[in-house]
Amino acid sequence: xxxxxxxxxxxxxxxxxxxxxxxxxxxxxxxxxxxxxxxxxxxxxxxxxxxxxxxxxxxxxxxxxxxxxxxxxxxxxxxxxxxxxxxxxxxxxxxxxxxxxxxxxxxxxxxxxxxxxxxxxxxxxxxxxxxxxxxxxxxxxxxxxxxxxxxxxxxxxxxxxxxxxxxxxxxxxxxxxxxxxxxxxxxxxxxxxxxxxxxxxxxxxxxxxxxxxxxxxxxxxxxxxxxxxxxxxxxxxxxxxxxxxxxxxxxxxxxxxxxxxxxxxxxxxxxxxxxxxxxxxxxxxxxxxxxxxxxxxxxxxxxxxxxxxxxxxxxxxxxxxxxxxxxxxxxxxxxxxxxxxxxxxxxxxxxxxxxxxxxxxxxxxxxxxxxxxxxxxxxxxxxxxxxxxxxxxxxxxxxxxxxxxxxxxxxxxxxxxxxxxxxxxxxxxxxxxxxxxxxxxxxxxxxxxxxxxxxxxxxxxxxxxxxx
Numbered sequence: 001x002x003x004x005x006x007x008x009x010x011x012x013x014x015x016x017x018x019x020x021x022x023x024x025x026x027x028x029x030x031x032x033x034x035x036x037x038x039x040x041x042x043x044x045x046x047x048x049x050x051x052x053x054x055x056x057x058x059x060x061x062x063x064x065x066x067x068x069x070x071x072x073x074x075x076x077x078x079x080x081x082x083x084x085x086x087x088x089x090x091x092x093x094x095x096x097x098x099x100x101x102x103x104x105x106x107x108x109x110x111x112x113x114x115x116x117x118x119x120x121x122x123x124x125x126x127x128x129x130x131x132x133x134x135x136x137x138x139x140x141x142x143x144x145x146x147x148x149x150x151x152x153x154x155x156x157x158x159x160x161x162x163x164x165x166x167x168x169x170x171x172x173x174x175x176x177x178x179x180x181x182x183x184x185x186x187x188x189x190x191x192x193x194x195x196x197x198x199x200x201x202x203x204x205x206x207x208x209x210x211x212x213x214x215x216x217x218x219x220x221x222x223x224x225x226x227x228x229x230x231x232x233x234x235x236x237x238x239x240x241x242x243x244x245x246x247x248x249x250x251x252x253x254x255x256x257x258x259x260x261x262x263x264x265x266x267x268x269x270x271x272x273x274x275x276x277x278x279x280x281x282x283x284x285x286x287x288x289x290x291x292x293x294x295x296x297x298x299x300x301x302x303x304x305x306x307x308x309x310x311x312x313x314x315x316x317x318x319x320x321x322x323x324x325x326x327x328x329x330x331x332x333x334x335x336x337x338x339x340x341x342x343x344x345x346x347x348x349x350x351x352x353x354x355x356x357x358x359x360x361x362x363x364x365x366x367x368x369x370x371x372x373x374x375x376x377x378x379x380x381x382x383x384x385x386x387x388x389x390x391x392x393x394x395x396x397x398x399x400x401x402x403x404x405x406x407x408x409x410x411x412x413x414x415x416x417x418x419x420x421x422x423x424x425x426x427x428x429x430x431x432x433x434x435x436x437x438x439x440x441x442x443x444x445x446x447x448x449x450x451x452x453x454x455x456x457x458x459x460x461x462x463x464x465x466x467x468x
Contacts, residue, residue: 020107022176026038026190029222032267035087035114036088037085037113038084040083049101050066053098055095056090068080068081072250091116093113095113096110120269124439126409140174142455148192151195154407155197157196159411162204163216197308197309198279206240217261230260235289236263263289272297278311280378297338305338311377312326312407313327313341317415325378328363330359330401331359338401344405348414348416352386352403353387353390354401355384355403364380365378396464410437419432433453447468449465449467
């Protein structure tokens with residue numbers, strides 16, 4: 001048995017080679033709180049006896065009932081996904097956990113419980129990271145060194161088609177690596193809970209005959225289930241395609257997470273997160289859907305309000321410029337006093353001035369695809385008002401919502417030629433960096449927020465403070 005020590009997190013990992021298909025990783029859970037997290041892992045042997053326990057400083061506690069599901073895949077060998085609950089954590093306090101296989105410790109690590117409203121915390125936001133590139137590895141290692149309490153993915157978790165098989169090569173080895181494999185990734189997920197917004201690369205593929213292992217998002221993630229209930233063929237859930245056998249295998253593996261898990265909200269520390277599906281198949285002019293967003297944001301009394309989704313409404317890159325459908329929600333964000341909207345999809349970094357936006361109607365729906373009928377986005381013109389006094393240094397109270405594109409998490413960068421050509425930027429854009437991969441780090445301490453955008457070498461390429 002080999003033991004490895006991290007230089008960043010003070011945790012111990014027992015070498016897990018051969019024990020798991022995917023080693024244990026943390027999730028915020030379907031019913032999150034500051035005293036709970038879920039632990040998931042994948043294995044092949046169904047008849048193995050598993051046990052999980054955790055220690056908050058006094059004694060070892062058995063994790064609550066372990067749930068097993070069979071992953072819907074394109075292989076003949078079955079992969080079993082196990083899911084255990086830590087329900088008695090102490091907010092913001094480090095805890096240890098260990099997983100037993102047939103009464104032998106197969107895995108052990110440390111983590112920190114979610115922070116409560118009166119505790120400072122650090123989160124990372126990044127999108128378009130599951131590309132399996134050398135830049136993805138660099139980003140993973142650099143994020144690990146920042147020691148976040150929470151990591152939020154702004155969509156396009158995995159490329160290209162949201163498949164179980166793609167996670168195997170492009171996601172787990174990089175973001176849930178063994179210490180001994182630090183050269184190819186970082187042991188982030190075993191010590192840091194991840195949350196995510198679904199992106200088009202995660203959810204567009206719906207043909208389960210062609211791709212039986214599609215829509216892996218619904219199988220691998222455990223996120224809040226407090227969003228609107230949609231139905232297939234409705235305003236925000238496309239129809240599944242495929243044989244009855246393949247559809248049933250997928251639904252059995254996804255449980256009640258499909259199709260509800262793509263729109264939800266989550267409280268962490270003194271912040272409220274509203275997480276949305278911004279894909280082009282969603283009709284964001286739907287009144288019931290917009291009402292849920294408004295009610296969710298307006299009902300929160302959190303100090304900080306953040307929104308997370310994939311397709312940016314405000315984007316100066318030539319790539320995806322026409323996909324403006326999320327602009328329809330800007331008045332809701334403004335009325336609800338949202339502080340920052342984090343997005344991805346566009347593979348670079350952009351920051352707007354604090355702004356208000358008044359849409360001119362519902363805009364124009366763009367269609368395309370092989371049949372010429374698939375929604376490709378919505379162009380929404382309107383009027384904006386910009387706060388150009390805010391600099392995040394001497395002026396730290398923004399008048400309006402700040403929109404961040406943090407989509408430079410590993411995939412090929414978009415429009416590097418625009419970085420030094422501000423004449424190509426829209427008037428709402430304050431910062432545009434498209435020649436280096438990067439991610440967002442935010443520190444929150446009561447009513448102060450410190451933002452920095454960090455590149456693969458640890459250099460800060462943008463920063464600002466907000467004080468309430």
